[in-house]
Amino acid sequence: MFKNVPPFRAEIVGSFLRPNTIKNARMQKASGEIDALQLRQIEDEEIKRVVDLQRMNGLQVVTDGEFRRAWWHLDFFAALKGAEYYELDQGVQFNGIKTKAQGVRVVDKLGFQDHPMLEDFRYLKSIAGNAVAKMTIPSPSVLHFRGGRAAIDAEVYPDLKEYFADLVTTWREAIHAFYNAGCRYLQLDDTVWAYLCSEDQKRQLREKGEDPDVLARTYAATLNAIVADKPEDLVIGLHVCRGNFRSTWIAEGGYEPVAEVLFGTVNVDVFFLEYDNERSGGFEPLRFIKPGHQRVVLGLVTTKSGVLEDQDKIKQRVQEASEFIDLNQLSISPQCGFASTEEGNSISEEQQWQKIRLVTEIASVLWESDR
Numbered sequence: 001m002f003k004n005v006p007p008f009r010a011e012i013v014g015s016f017l018r019p020n021t022i023k024n025a026r027m028q029k030a031s032g033e034i035d036a037l038q039l040r041q042i043e044d045e046e047i048k049r050v051v052d053l054q055r056m057n058g059l060q061v062v063t064d065g066e067f068r069r070a071w072w073h074l075d076f077f078a079a080l081k082g083a084e085y086y087e088l089d090q091g092v093q094f095n096g097i098k099t100k101a102q103g104v105r106v107v108d109k110l111g112f113q114d115h116p117m118l119e120d121f122r123y124l125k126s127i128a129g130n131a132v133a134k135m136t137i138p139s140p141s142v143l144h145f146r147g148g149r150a151a152i153d154a155e156v157y158p159d160l161k162e163y164f165a166d167l168v169t170t171w172r173e174a175i176h177a178f179y180n181a182g183c184r185y186l187q188l189d190d191t192v193w194a195y196l197c198s199e200d201q202k203r204q205l206r207e208k209g210e211d212p213d214v215l216a217r218t219y220a221a222t223l224n225a226i227v228a229d230k231p232e233d234l235v236i237g238l239h240v241c242r243g244n245f246r247s248t249w250i251a252e253g254g255y256e257p258v259a260e261v262l263f264g265t266v267n268v269d270v271f272f273l274e275y276d277n278e279r280s281g282g283f284e285p286l287r288f289i290k291p292g293h294q295r296v297v298l299g300l301v302t303t304k305s306g307v308l309e310d311q312d313k314i315k316q317r318v319q320e321a322s323e324f325i326d327l328n329q330l331s332i333s334p335q336c337g338f339a340s341t342e343e344g345n346s347i348s349e350e351q352q353w354q355k356i357r358l359v360t361e362i363a364s365v366l367w368e369s370d371r
Contacts, residue, residue, distance in 0.1 A: 006061060006184075007061075008059075008060045008061050008132075009363035010363035012054070012061060012359075013333060014065075014072075014189070016063075016066075016339060017338050018065075022043060022046050025043070040068075051128060057353055057357050057360065058364075060131050061131060062131045062133055062134065071102075071340075072138065072337065074102060076115075079116055080111065080170060081112065082106055083105070083110065103147055105152070106147075106151060108153070111173070117137070121178060134187055135187070137187070139188040139189060139192065140167045141193075141222060144163070144167065144219075184233060186234060186237070190238055190241070191240075192215075193258050194241060197258055198242075198252055216262070223238070227268060235270065237297070239272035240273055242280070253281065255281060263285065273297065273299055274335045275300050275317070276301065284324060286321060286325040291326065296321075298321055298331070298333070299332075299334060301335060302334070304336075306348055306354075308351070308354055308355065314358075318362075
């Protein structure tokens with residue numbers, strides 16, 4: 001067993017492939033064949049199954065697989081006070097494919113109310129056994145970045161300083177609400193920082209009148225503000241993602257353009273970083289990670305393909321990373337979730353669990369002293 005303190009040497013990002021039982025149940029709910037309670041009962045059963053499988057495959061941390069969500073971010077955003085779903089002109093463009101044309105906009109003052117995901121977490125914690133239940137929610141930066149000024153009602157927020165102030169208050173309230181529900185391990189999912197590493201994405205931002213460097217400093221300040229008063233025994237991680245939809249991606253580029261701001265100033269406890277291919281760049285930016293308690297989870301095992309990585313090559317890459325950050329500050333994980341949206345990646349369930357076992361096996365060897 002690894003030491004029972006997150007982050008663990010063998011980690012996960014959050015989502016797992018949705019089983020057909022849930023996909024079918026969601027369609028039945030949409031057509032009126034079953035009601036919300038019946039859907040939730042089916043979800044409960046499948047979440048219990050995926051939690052048991054996570055533990056059986058060697059993990060000490062478990063999530064609910066994000067089984068109750070259609071999206072990794074929009075479900076959380078839309079349930080905030082002052083936010084609502086709306087139809088986009090077109091979906092988000094990934095590499096060769098688009099998502100559904102759905103977004104969230106801010107139509108009133110933001111706030112954190114009796115959010116449905118609080119009950120989702122309580123159920124996860126109740127079935128986690130001796131594993132640590134981790135909750136995953138989107139980062140506040142994403143709510144602004146996705147729609148920008150156009151998705152924020154100008155009459156409600158004529159000055160974006162007020163908007164960012166309410167963004168901070170809303171996420172602080174969320175952090176404390178999850179803590180009061182029993183959460184001691186919270187992960188913020190954030191695609192923004194990877195986009196700020198991409199020359200193409202930065203070009204698009206400038207065309208919209210945004211300054212990528214100003215945005216980076218604004219988002220860093222926002223993140224630091226939301227964690228400033230977090231409870232001492234709550235571990236908060238930040239997952240940086242380059243896009244994950246049906247095994248495709250959006251951004252490319254190493255972390256160097258944002259490393260000093262992100263790693264050097266943002267006061268989260270853990271960074272979950274994608275390092276599964278050449279699009280992620282080298283390990284040199286890790287030199288900005290603060291020594292001591294701050295940790296990095298290297299996402300060295302891809303979730304975009306079922307091909308199983310070579311153990312020795314993964315171990316070698318961890319050793320390469322340790323040239324820039326102490327090995328004791330490192331862990332490993334899959335590079336992202338297996339299903340950031342309900343559609344899921346192009347990978348089978350068996351391949352999914354092979355990837356998890358690979359991570360736990362490598363971790364047990366690299367950090368044998370933790371056992």
